[in-house]
Amino acid sequence: MSQERGQKLARQDFISNQDVRWCPGCGDYSILAQTQKSLPDLGIPRENFVFISGIGCSSRFPYYMNTYGFHTIHGRAPTLASGVKLARPDLSVWVVTGDGDSLSIGGNHFIHVLRRNIDLNIVLFNNRIYGLTKGQYSPTSELGKVTKSTPFGSLDTPFNPPAVALGAQATFVARSIDRYPSHLQKMLGRAHGHKGASFLEVYQNCLIFNDGAFRLLTEKETKGDHVLELENGKPMIFGKEKNKGIRLNGFKPEVVTLDGDYSTDDLLIHNETDKNIADVLTNFTYDSEFPTPIGVLFVAKMSTYEDRLDEQIKTAKEQLGEGNLEALIRGADTWEVE
Amino acid sequence: MSDNTKPIKNVVIRFAGDSGDGMQLMGDRFTATTAMVGNDLGTFPDYPAEIRAPAGSLAGVSAFQIQFSSQDIFTPGDRVDVLVVMNPAALKMHIQDLRPGGTLIANKSNFQKKNLKLAGYETDPLTDDSLNDFMVLDVEITELVTKALEDMKLPLKTVERTKNMFALGLTFWMYGRPMEPTIKWLNMKFKKRPELVEANVRALKAGNHFGDISEVFSSSYTVAPAPLAKGTYRNITGNYALGLGLLTASEKSGLPLFFGGYPITPASEILNQLSLYRNFGIRTFQAEDEIASIGASIGAAFAGSLAVTASSGPGIALKSEAMGLAVITELPLVIINIQRAGPSTGLPTKTEQADLFQALFGRNSESPIPVISAISPSDCYYTAYEACRVALKYMTPIIVLSDAYLASGSEPWLLPNLSDLEKIEVKFTESNGETFKPYLRDEMTLARPWAIPGTPGLEHRIGGLEKEDGSGNVSYDPENHQKMIELREAKVAGITREIDPTELYGEPIGDLLILGWGSTYGSIRTAVKRLQDEGKSVSHAHVRWVNPLPADLGEIVLKYQKILVPELNRGQFLKLIRAEYLVDAKGMNVVRGKPIRSYRIEEVANEMLESGR
Incomplete structure (x- = not known):
C-alpha cells in the first residue's frame, strides 16, 4: 500500500476533522486518545484500518477516527465487521461497542462472532448504563439499580461480560479501564496482536448518568486494594502495600495477606493460556469481595474463520479446478433444438 | 409399444403420493425425459412443509405436476389430464384438479381400510362410483412390483420403494417416452448398489409392459417436439437460475461474490447452491440470523464485494432495518425475496405475491429501494443479473422478488450467450489528492463514488446518521435532510432509463x-x-x-x-x-x-x- 516505509504515522494522523461531541469529562475521550496513540505503533497503513460501531455514545467513535469507518445499527456492528473482514482479510477491523449495544440488542451477534473467531478487535465500553437514551439500566447494571426505567430498582441479574465471552469460546479476553491510559494502550496492542476475535472490555465512566460506577478502581485511596493487575507468569499480588494475593484453596480462590503465614510462593501464578484460571478470574466481578482483574484474562491460539474459508477455496480450486461458468450453466443434461 | 398411438398437443400430468413415495424424483425423471424428446414444458412441485408426515396422512401428500406440449407453453398447466395417486390421501388432496374425463391412475394396493380412514374416506372411492366422471385405472402396483422382484430376495421395504418407478414406466408408455435415460440415470445413482439398479429397472420395465399388455388403455399418445427457438437447452428451476445469474454477474463485473444467508423456505436452496461454488471463489456465509446475514453482506459491499442476501418474507421483515442502512449509506446490495404465503409463518412451502408492499414500503421513513421481479423460472437468471448490474451502477440496494412457484418450478431454458449480456462496469474511486467527498454524485445516475477500505487517501466514515450532501459529514440541517431525501428518491426514479420499452x-x-x-x-x-x-x-x-x-x-x-x-x-x-x-x-x-x-x-x-x- 501507499504508506512509505520509515515514514511513521503519528497520533495526529488518526484524528478526524470532526468535532468530538461526547460530554466533557466522559471516559470515552480517554479511550479515543489511547487508540489514536496506539495505532501508529502497529505498523499498518492508515487506509487499512476500519472502525465499525453500533449505536450508543461509544458508537460515535468511528466519526472521530481518521480511518475508514462505519457507524451502523444498534447491536449489529459485529455482523458488518464480519462481512468486511471476510471480504478483505488484509484489513485491520475494529468493533467499537457498548454494554447495551453488544450485550442486549446485539447479544446474539456478540456470542457468534466470538465463537467463529473472525480476526476482529472488539472493544466494549462498559459504563453499566444507557447514556445516549438518557439513563436507563443496562444488561451490566447491578441488580436493584435505580434508573429512569427502573425507579424501584432493576430486577435482573447483570451479565458478566468476560464470562459470556469465555462461554462463547472467545480466544482472547482482556479488561482495562478508561483511567489507566498506559495499561489501556498496552491492551489495545495485545488485542490487535491476537489473531482471532479479541474481546477487550473497558470500564468507562459515564459522568452524567452513572458517575463513579467504578469508583473503587479509579480513586487513589481505594484502587490499590481493588485492582488486580494481571501479568503473565507472575503471582497475583495486589493491595496498596502490595501485601495481598490470590491463593487457590482447592478449587476455591481466596484473598490472603502476605504477613508471614503466606508468601508469594503460595499465590496463584497467572497463566493467560489456562482456561481454568480464566474461569476463576472472570468471577472476580466488581460486585464481589475479590479485586477486579485487569489485563489479559485468557488467550488461545486457534485458526480463524477467514483462514478456514480461504483454505476451503484453495482446496476446491486445486481439486475441481478454477470454476468454469459456461460449463456450470450448461449443466449435465442439455439438448439441441435444430 | 402399442401400434395404436394418437397424436396430442398438450398434456398435464400430476404425480401425488406420500412424502416418502419419491414423487419429486419421479417428476424429475419424467421432466428430464420429456425435455430430451423436445417438448416444451413447465413443472411445479407442490410439497408439504412437514418433512415426513405420518405415512398415508393428508398432511404428508407430496405432488409434482408437469405440462408438456408440442407448442410453446408458459405454465405447468392448471387442469390436470392425468392424475397418478399412490394412496387415498393423495386422491383426496388432488382429485378436484382432475378435469372431467381425465385419467386417474391409482395404486389400488394402498386403498386398504387403514389408509382410507386416514384420508377420511368412509367407503372406497375406487368402487363406490364417486369417480364416475373420470377414466379410472386402478392398478395393484405393490403386488405387481413384488412379483417382478420376487426372485431377488430383497427386503420388503426396498421392494415397496420401487413403486414410483412402476408408475413412471407406465406413464412413459402412455406418452411413448424412452426408458433409456432413466435406466442410465439409475445406473449412475446406485453405482455402488447394483441390486437397487436391477430392482428399479425391473419395476420401471414392469410398469411400461403393463401399459402395453393390460389393454385397459385403448391407445397411447404422442406429443410431438415443440417448435422452440434453435439452440442448446437445459431444464432449470427459478432458484437455480437465480444462483447462476448472480455468479454470472460476479464474473462479468470482476467482483468477488459475497452471499450472506440464513436458512428459510423457500430461499435456502440459493444458499446451498452457492455454497458449492468454492472453486469460483464465492464467499458464502451462513449467519446466526437474518439480521446478521444482511449485516455481513452490507459489510462486504462496503469492502468492495458484489454482496447479496436472500430470504423469504419473514426474514425480509427482520432485515428491513439493515435495508434502511443500505439506503442511507448508498451501497450496492442485492436483496432477494422468495415470497411465500403468509402472514407470519403462513404456508411456508406455498406461493404468493403478497410481499410487494413490504418491498416497496416496508421500512421506516422514506427509504426508496428499486424492485425488480422475475416472471418465469428461467427469467430468474436475467433478473438476478440485471439486479446486480443496476445495484452496482446506481450504488443502491435493490430487491429481487421471486416466489415459491418460480423457485421450484422449472422450464426449458435456451442457454445464454454470455457475451450478449449487458456489460457491468465497476470502478472503485481513487484519490486525486483533494479532500475526498463520499457523497458527490455522478451527474447522470446520481450514484455516489465507491471508495473501498484499503484505498490510500480516501479514508472516510459512513453510517446511519443523515449525511451532508457532498461531504458525507453528519448533518442535522433541515434543508440538507430535505435535499438528501429527494436525491435518494430521484436516484431510484432515474432507473427508468435502464428499463426496456414495455412489450x-x-x-x-x-x-x-x-x-x-x-x-x-x-x-x-x-x-x-x-x-x-x-x-x-x-x-x-x-x-x-x-x-x-x-x-x-x-x-x-x-x-x-x-x-x-x-x-x-x-x-x-x-x-x-x-x-x-x-x-x-x-x-x-x-x-x-x-x-x-x-x-x-x-x-x-x-x-x-x-x-x-
Whole structure:
C-alpha cells in the first residue's frame, strides 16, 4: 500500500476533522486518545484500518477516527465487521461497542462472532448504563439499580461480560479501564496482536448518568486494594502495600495477606493460556469481595474463520479446478433444438 | 409399444403420493425425459412443509405436476389430464384438479381400510362410483412390483420403494417416452448398489409392459417436439437460475461474490447452491440470523464485494432495518425475496405475491429501494443479473422478488450467450489528492463514488446518521435532510432509463388490457393467447420493474377500455396502478397458495368484456 516505509504515522494522523461531541469529562475521550496513540505503533497503513460501531455514545467513535469507518445499527456492528473482514482479510477491523449495544440488542451477534473467531478487535465500553437514551439500566447494571426505567430498582441479574465471552469460546479476553491510559494502550496492542476475535472490555465512566460506577478502581485511596493487575507468569499480588494475593484453596480462590503465614510462593501464578484460571478470574466481578482483574484474562491460539474459508477455496480450486461458468450453466443434461 | 398411438398437443400430468413415495424424483425423471424428446414444458412441485408426515396422512401428500406440449407453453398447466395417486390421501388432496374425463391412475394396493380412514374416506372411492366422471385405472402396483422382484430376495421395504418407478414406466408408455435415460440415470445413482439398479429397472420395465399388455388403455399418445427457438437447452428451476445469474454477474463485473444467508423456505436452496461454488471463489456465509446475514453482506459491499442476501418474507421483515442502512449509506446490495404465503409463518412451502408492499414500503421513513421481479423460472437468471448490474451502477440496494412457484418450478431454458449480456462496469474511486467527498454524485445516475477500505487517501466514515450532501459529514440541517431525501428518491426514479420499452402482446389499443407483474406471466399469457384466438380484443403487458415503473406504462394503460390486474395477493399492484395512473383497473386476487389458473383469468376477462357492452 501507499504508506512509505520509515515514514511513521503519528497520533495526529488518526484524528478526524470532526468535532468530538461526547460530554466533557466522559471516559470515552480517554479511550479515543489511547487508540489514536496506539495505532501508529502497529505498523499498518492508515487506509487499512476500519472502525465499525453500533449505536450508543461509544458508537460515535468511528466519526472521530481518521480511518475508514462505519457507524451502523444498534447491536449489529459485529455482523458488518464480519462481512468486511471476510471480504478483505488484509484489513485491520475494529468493533467499537457498548454494554447495551453488544450485550442486549446485539447479544446474539456478540456470542457468534466470538465463537467463529473472525480476526476482529472488539472493544466494549462498559459504563453499566444507557447514556445516549438518557439513563436507563443496562444488561451490566447491578441488580436493584435505580434508573429512569427502573425507579424501584432493576430486577435482573447483570451479565458478566468476560464470562459470556469465555462461554462463547472467545480466544482472547482482556479488561482495562478508561483511567489507566498506559495499561489501556498496552491492551489495545495485545488485542490487535491476537489473531482471532479479541474481546477487550473497558470500564468507562459515564459522568452524567452513572458517575463513579467504578469508583473503587479509579480513586487513589481505594484502587490499590481493588485492582488486580494481571501479568503473565507472575503471582497475583495486589493491595496498596502490595501485601495481598490470590491463593487457590482447592478449587476455591481466596484473598490472603502476605504477613508471614503466606508468601508469594503460595499465590496463584497467572497463566493467560489456562482456561481454568480464566474461569476463576472472570468471577472476580466488581460486585464481589475479590479485586477486579485487569489485563489479559485468557488467550488461545486457534485458526480463524477467514483462514478456514480461504483454505476451503484453495482446496476446491486445486481439486475441481478454477470454476468454469459456461460449463456450470450448461449443466449435465442439455439438448439441441435444430 | 402399442401400434395404436394418437397424436396430442398438450398434456398435464400430476404425480401425488406420500412424502416418502419419491414423487419429486419421479417428476424429475419424467421432466428430464420429456425435455430430451423436445417438448416444451413447465413443472411445479407442490410439497408439504412437514418433512415426513405420518405415512398415508393428508398432511404428508407430496405432488409434482408437469405440462408438456408440442407448442410453446408458459405454465405447468392448471387442469390436470392425468392424475397418478399412490394412496387415498393423495386422491383426496388432488382429485378436484382432475378435469372431467381425465385419467386417474391409482395404486389400488394402498386403498386398504387403514389408509382410507386416514384420508377420511368412509367407503372406497375406487368402487363406490364417486369417480364416475373420470377414466379410472386402478392398478395393484405393490403386488405387481413384488412379483417382478420376487426372485431377488430383497427386503420388503426396498421392494415397496420401487413403486414410483412402476408408475413412471407406465406413464412413459402412455406418452411413448424412452426408458433409456432413466435406466442410465439409475445406473449412475446406485453405482455402488447394483441390486437397487436391477430392482428399479425391473419395476420401471414392469410398469411400461403393463401399459402395453393390460389393454385397459385403448391407445397411447404422442406429443410431438415443440417448435422452440434453435439452440442448446437445459431444464432449470427459478432458484437455480437465480444462483447462476448472480455468479454470472460476479464474473462479468470482476467482483468477488459475497452471499450472506440464513436458512428459510423457500430461499435456502440459493444458499446451498452457492455454497458449492468454492472453486469460483464465492464467499458464502451462513449467519446466526437474518439480521446478521444482511449485516455481513452490507459489510462486504462496503469492502468492495458484489454482496447479496436472500430470504423469504419473514426474514425480509427482520432485515428491513439493515435495508434502511443500505439506503442511507448508498451501497450496492442485492436483496432477494422468495415470497411465500403468509402472514407470519403462513404456508411456508406455498406461493404468493403478497410481499410487494413490504418491498416497496416496508421500512421506516422514506427509504426508496428499486424492485425488480422475475416472471418465469428461467427469467430468474436475467433478473438476478440485471439486479446486480443496476445495484452496482446506481450504488443502491435493490430487491429481487421471486416466489415459491418460480423457485421450484422449472422450464426449458435456451442457454445464454454470455457475451450478449449487458456489460457491468465497476470502478472503485481513487484519490486525486483533494479532500475526498463520499457523497458527490455522478451527474447522470446520481450514484455516489465507491471508495473501498484499503484505498490510500480516501479514508472516510459512513453510517446511519443523515449525511451532508457532498461531504458525507453528519448533518442535522433541515434543508440538507430535505435535499438528501429527494436525491435518494430521484436516484431510484432515474432507473427508468435502464428499463426496456414495455412489450405488448396484442394490439396497442383495445377493449381489455391484462396487466401483471412477476410470476403470473405464464398464466396470463396462456389466457390472453386463448382469448385472442377467440377473436377478442385483449392484450397482455407484463412488468418486471415494479419500482420504478416503466416510463411508458402510464401511456399504455390509457389505451384500453378496461384493465384487469391478476395477482396472488389482495390487490397490491392494483392499488399501485390506480394510484399512479388514476385508472379504474380491476383486480383479480387469488391467495390459495398456488399459481393463478389461466382458465380463471379467461373467465374473469370474459365477464369484463361482456359487462358494460
